[in-house]
Amino acid sequence: DQQVKQNSPSLSVQEGRISILNCDYTNSMFDYFLWYKKYPAEGPTFLISISSIKDKNEDGRFTVFLNKSAKHLSLHIVPSQPGDSAVYFCAASDDGSSNTGKLIFGQGTTLQVKP
């Protein structure tokens, strides 16, 4: 049972344009969502998070949008840069209620930003 889904395995965009990565979830108890970036043979690096009490969080070039009714979140990167090329993982947690800190990860989307 895949509770967090990233249906696009890959995405290619031109440098300077917007990258939009999508993530869907099924568990309505999730209340904390994170995006991680991962390079090969390295661990994931935390990018940005959002709690369920918000619908948008922005940090520099990265913005995460949350649509609770649709159980959908997205990560916008603008402008995209070649160094953004990596695998992006969406993760979710019901930490607000369970406080276990457990994260459920999506399958990842490989982003390629072309110069």
Add this chain to the structure above:
Amino acid sequence: GAVVSQHPSWVICKSGTSVKIECRSLDFQATTMFWYRQFPKQSLMLMATSNEGSKATYEQGVEKDKFLINHASLTLSTLTVTSAHPEDSSFYICSARGLPGTGGLFGQPQHFGDGTRLSIL
């Protein structure tokens, strides 16, 4: 800040060997550390949650006698793969979360080590 060090980064050993992987939070204290496993082109699968000073909580399907976890201090957790076999070959990644209350309502995000590539011959 929020650096997690994982060691070793790469291990090749013979079948039947036990392998220990260390996970350290270098600049923060972590009551909770997590161990994940990742197969090629797949997501990170949580194996167990490690709490300082108590027994680890294993996810369904993970053999606790096979994957021994020790979390003796607020900055160190170890995963020992006992009597490793080729099917245990994988990429193992640990993460650590800061102390509760240090990051707002939902605490700190998990910060990950760089992983350990384990190859069992």
